[in-house]
Amino acid sequence: MKLTEFMTTKIEYVDSDATVYDVVEKMVDRRIRSLVVRDPKEKGGHGVITARDVVFKVLAKGIDPGRMKAEELASKPLFCIDKGASLADALQMMEQQNIARIFVCQEGYIAGVVSMMDIMWAVLILRARGEDVSR
Amino acid sequence: MSLGKFFSRDRKEKRVTERMGAHIDLLCEACAAFHQCLIHEDRRLARQVPQMERDADVIRREIVTTIYDGAFLPYLRPDLCRFVSLVDEVFDLLQETANIFLYLQLPELLKGECTRVAFLNLRMCELLRITYEEMLAGAELREKKLGLRIYEKKIDDIKFGLIRDMMTIQIDNFWQGRLLGEFIDNLTGISDRIEDASDHLDVLSVSMR
Numbered sequence A: 001m002k003l004t005e006f007m008t009t010k011i012e013y014v015d016s017d018a019t020v021y022d023v024v025e026k027m028v029d030r031r032i033r034s035l036v037v038r039d040p041k042e043k044g045g046h047g048v049i050t051a052r053d054v055v056f057k058v059l060a061k062g063i064d065p066g067r068m069k070a071e072e073l074a075s076k077p078l079f080c081i082d083k084g085a086s087l088a089d090a091l092q093m094m095e096q097q098n099i100a101r102i103f104v105c106q107e108g109y110i111a112g113v114v115s116m117m118d119i120m121w122a123v124l125i126l127r128a129r130g131e132d133v134s135r
Numbered sequence B: 001m002s003l004g005k006f007f008s009r010d011r012k013e014k015r016v017t018e019r020m021g022a023h024i025d026l027l028c029e030a031c032a033a034f035h036q037c038l039i040h041e042d043r044r045l046a047r048q049v050p051q052m053e054r055d056a057d058v059i060r061r062e063i064v065t066t067i068y069d070g071a072f073l074p075y076l077r078p079d080l081c082r083f084v085s086l087v088d089e090v091f092d093l094l095q096e097t098a099n100i101f102l103y104l105q106l107p108e109l110l111k112g113e114c115t116r117v118a119f120l121n122l123r124m125c126e127l128l129r130i131t132y133e134e135m136l137a138g139a140e141l142r143e144k145k146l147g148l149r150i151y152e153k154k155i156d157d158i159k160f161g162l163i164r165d166m167m168t169i170q171i172d173n174f175w176q177g178r179l180l181g182e183f184i185d186n187l188t189g190i191s192d193r194i195e196d197a198s199d200h201l202d203v204l205s206v207s208m209r
Helices: A020-030 A051-059 A085-096 A116-128 B004-005 B013-038 B045-067 B077-102 B108-137 B142-166 B173-209
Strands: A013-015 A034-038 A048-049 A080-082 A101-106 A109-115
Touching: A013 A020, A013 A080, A020 A034, A020 A051, A034 A109, A048 A051, A048 A101, A085 A101, A085 A116, A109 A116, A116 B108, A116 B142, B013 B045, B013 B077, B013 B108, B045 B077, B077 B108, B077 B173, B108 B142, B108 B173, B142 B173
Parallel strands: A013 A034, A080 A101
Antiparallel strands: A034 A048, A101 A109
16 A cells, blocks of 8 residues: 555645744644644755644643744654655654654655554555555 | 355345446446546546446346345345445435536645545445455454545545635635535545445344344
């Protein structure tokens, strides 16, 4: 199964000078758990903020999300995998890097994102279709 | 007990189950044509869908007639017919979607996600076909049904984004707006109907026990 079959293609972005509160607002509105922080000055210098980052690094520490910039919280660089990669390749990379989502990239742009949940769904679908899960 | 045991003694039962399989195969073919139609923006492919729907109608009538001509035990017949009409409902909705597409200028912003939904619809049909075969063999359908629910959930998520994007599009013509809304509604509703059909396979499977 190709990554493109089960990746999420709708990527949400915020600019690096947005506040963490803007990020949270977007996460709530769009019902998403992560978004990409775009740096207009640095080409390809994207970062990612997850709900986990917001909770543990900002809210739990009593930091005001309205006073913190997205770029301060974003993890960089993004972990990217080629569009033609397989489910097994993505799984291996996620395990090695200990990350919960991986970006599917092609010629410098982000084509989609694959999360743990997407991987779980893909494996369950492969099982349902009677296809080989290990490939 | 598998459905196979019911029809092994009679050719009518075998004929019905084969035609039911062909009915789902045709649905997969129609979904594939519509998916290709969205990829290539080839409206000729959209025109093939109503023809396939008519062919499917012929198969449905043939199945129902054979069933009430004495195939299967009477208590099984209504459920078998119900499954066939649920598959037919998927066809109807797909046909309606294809017909709307003929008159619609699909905005660039929505094209990618609409094509993705059409692809997932096709994948769901293929899984429905597998589930049907498993039901005939008397196998457990739990994993197949979960797979179908996952696809349905994916499409639901995409629908949420499509509606959000749709609201940002400037609509100058009432009919274009209405057709676009109906198109998105129908396209994303196909998966619900496929799920209904798969749920009914479960009912059939339980009836066999």
